[in-house]
Amino acid sequence: MRNSRPGPFSLNVRDIVRRPGEMREHSIDVPLAEKWGEGLVAVPSGSAVELDVRLESVHEGILATGDVHADYEGICGRCLTEIAAPVDVEFQELFAYPGEEANDFEVQDDHVDLETVVRDAIVLSLPFQPVCRPECPGLDPETGELLDEQSGATSGEALDPRWAALEKFAAEQNDESGESGRTPQNS
Numbered sequence: 585m586r587n588s589r590p591g592p593f594s595l596n597v598r599d600i601v602r603r604p605g606e607m608r609e610h611s612i613d614v615p616l617a618e619k620w621g622e623g624l625v626a627v628p629s630g631s632a633v634e635l636d637v638r639l640e641s642v643h644e645g646i647l648a649t650g651d652v653h654a655d656y657e658g659i660c661g662r663c664l665t666e667i668a669a670p671v672d673v674e675f676q677e678l679f680a681y682p683g684e685e686a687n688d689f690e691v692q693d694d695h696v697d698l699e700t701v702v703r704d705a706i707v708l709s710l711p712f713q714p715v716c717r718p719e720c721p722g723l724d725p726e727t728g729e730l731l732d733e734q735s736g737a738t739s740g741e742a743l744d745p746r747w748a749a750l751e752k753f754a755a756e757q758n759d760e761s762g763e764s765g766r767t768p769q770n771s
């Protein structure tokens with residue numbers, strides 16, 4: 585009996601081991617036991633990672649080539665709004681047969697365990713400074729309020745940055761003419 589159960593990303597390759605040219609394809613969905621990522625955004629535990637992988641028997645071992653899809657959650661680094669987005673990433677890694685040379689990844693007990701490869705591919709592609717949208721203006725450093733709201737935009741509305749600039753300009757014009765209101769200009 586094995587001491588450790590094969591992980592959820594471990595695939596049996598017994599039927600293609602040492603048979604160069606043979607290949608197998610697998611599609612698996614794996615719910616995460618723990619979250620992946622330590623930054624502002626992460627793939628939460630319990631969410632499914634979708635993996636499509638081709639395992640190819642080559643002279644040195646098993647070549648794994650695949651696509652991974654996951655969904656991450658977290659907060660915008662500028663305005664702290666909750667965000668969620670998909671991440672898709674490709675990977676390729678050789679799992680060598682155990683031998684005299686030390687390898688990062690090896691075929692063990694006729695299995696390849698893709699977990700580290702898949703996790704690294706996902707975690708490295710998570711945005712280091714995630715934003716809710718590219719033009720997110722963030723929070724006012726003095727008041728801590730959303731700058732969007734200050735400039736008069738309706739919250740939740742996706743505002744074209746060019747209109748935002750116009751609106752700000754209009755508001756400034758009003759301020760200069762001594763009016764405190766923010767009625768739209770009819771010019």
Ligand SMILES: [Zn+2]
Nearest residue numbers: 660663716720
């Ligand atoms: Zn934001």
